[in-house]
Amino acid sequence: EEESSATNGGGDSSQKAAQWSLGSLVDGSKSLLIFVVLSLAWFLGFSSRLFSVLRFESIIHEFDPWFNYRATAQLTEHGFYHFLNWFDDTAWYPLGRIVGGTVYPGLMVTSGLIHHVLNSLNITIHIRDVCVFLAPIFSGLTAIATYLLTTEVWNRGAGLLAACFMAIVPGYISRSVAGSYDNEGIAIFALMCTYWLWVKSVKTGSVFWAVACSLSYFYMVSAWGGYVFIINLIPLHVFFLLIMGRFSNRVYVVYTTFFILGLILSMQIPFVGFQPLRTSEHMAAIGVFLLLQAIAFLTFIRSYLPLAIFKRLFLLLAVGAAAVVFLGVVLLTYLGYVAPWSGRFYSLYDTNYAKIHIPIISSVAEHQPTTWLAFFRDLHVLVIAFPAGVWLCFRKLSDECVFVLIYAVTASYFSGVMVRLILTLTPIVCVMAAIAMSSVLEKQLGSKVLELDSIYTPTSTSDAYNILSEDKIGKASSGKAGRRSKGKGKEAETESTQKEEKEVAAPSEKRQVKRAHFAFRYGVVALVCVFLGMFAVHCTWTTSYMYSGPSVILESSNSDGSRRILDDFREGYYWLRQNTHPQARIMSWWDYGYQIAGFANRTTLVDNNTWNNSHIAMVGKAMSSNESAAYDIMRSLDVDYVLVIFGGQIGYSGDDINKFLWMVRIAEGEHPKEIREPDYFADGQFRVDSGGSKTLLNCLMYKLCY
């Protein structure tokens, strides 16, 4: 039906019908295209995260995920209220750990819910499989959320590119492979979802979207400690809009609704508690809220009192209100009502702080400063297109572009401080690179059919030839489409219709111009496609070689090239499980605490939660002292077994001897009289052969290893 009416010519009404049905055909194929591309992105993201499951087995990786898995198992076995009130006495012996109040429950509740729903549908899937495959499934949802955000900021073409980038980019895959059952797997999805809903709210000014944004923020707070980024970025965005003079009723409505609902929702998580009112990390949100109220009130009064003096005073009063709010926060911090910035976040600003004051934070491998190699490995060609996207957003500079620009700048800064924060940089790099590449492709391809966002506007001389005219697209879409003012848009339309009439008048001229640019245009497009192809190959290679190791199973090759699996970790833990008393207490360095609890199901002294520095220092002191002193410490802690990892036999570099100096430093922090770091060096060198220092050769760790 649609085709036959499209081929009918002549007559205004049938032409209009042709245009409408051609338009709806184009619209229908647009949505089909979007659906297919997003499903492919989801499938691709899911399957590229499955390397370790295919090479080894469906197992939980690394260290932290083992605790999350154990907590989820508790949730599914004993129910939600037991999980919320769980006191774990097998961790941090003899202190115990209040798990319900010190964990972000979002991850466990999500898996528990999926497990419950599937089992009630009689799909009897084990909780371990749900945990292993949760992150790959959520990666697809993250790609869709990135598509939605980029569509709001730019257009749907850029959105599709951003979704595809987000699905396979190594910076995100590193924390969301199958088996990496950690908070970031769902937190990045919640982050992108919240940002998309925030941008949508700012654009529409509707309370409904603001409430949806606050609910998504609640999910983010339940999922990850990185929610502090959201609750500082959104007020920063509002503050910048105020400085730029773009205060509008939309911003007021949306931010105040989001803030107040987000505040009370975030306090529902036991771990967060009353922190949103008491710590410096949350003061920016409150400050901007009060400032907005003051400015809205002043604007309200100004509309009723058209006094000339008051108009001049308005700016002064607004700045005065901001100063009062800022000084109030400073005063409260000084008086002690508001806690200062916590060590974790302060060390992002002062990078030397953690090394001096909190050595545990600086000893974690993920908290080291980022190298250039890390940026290229995690982002490849996107990091080159990133500044181009930023520049394009600067040119457009609408309210939502201001938001993504602030996100880009802050994420770039923080990712330079710590390797682990490349994860927060990755989504915005995908968005900006997609904007840049999409603009290049639009300009060069210039075909109307690929202009996914513009409405097909019928003109008097419409026919198939004009659909493909590139000049109309180049002028009317890339530069002017983003401009807010209606006047300019009308200008562009009249300009383009005039241009079109000129084009129809001289078709031979037009065709010549088209042919001359042919090679250049398609050369650029081919180059971009080569870049994208290289990107895809790099992503797959990086995922396969660097991010797919379960780290509880090691792999090497024999002299004849065949694969050799080193399963020492699991053998050791299972020995503990099968040969020791169920109430036995194991002393080891804190890295292995969660794994011992997960595999061997035994009581541990210290684990990866690292909440008690002096307890860890005690263990460190035991490891670094001579055997008799260590024996006294271990008796006082009721230790039954000691576990150390030694890799000297095969050249495994992540063992305890490699970490030994950190044990010494942490112990020295608490017991500076008994443990001194220079004692373990011989002539300024750390030697483990017979030429090493006497203190090192007699300490417990050395005796156990060698």
Added chain:
Amino acid sequence: EMASVQSLTGVVTRFWDEYSVKTPQRLQLIDCYLAYIVLTGVIQFLYCCLVGTFPFNSFLSGFISCIGSFVLAVCLRVQSNPANKDQFKGITSQRAFGDFIFAHCVLHLVAMNFLG
């Protein structure tokens, strides 16, 4: 001194006259509701100052639900004001009221949970 007090009262009277003439009745109704909410909030805060903050979550729950109701009513007022029609494209006053109800459902559900 007398002059400044007189000018202040003059400003306030002028404001009140303009307000009662210019503002539609619907918005004045919302303003009365706002004044009531402020009163409730002030009473809660004074009570907390007198009695202490022991069940802090209960005080917060009540106080934040006051602030939340105030904020949402202001949003409703802003969105219903015919002078702001061009800033809120596609949001009729019925839609504004529907959003107001939805936001209140979420706010009070959470406040109920937080009361303890």
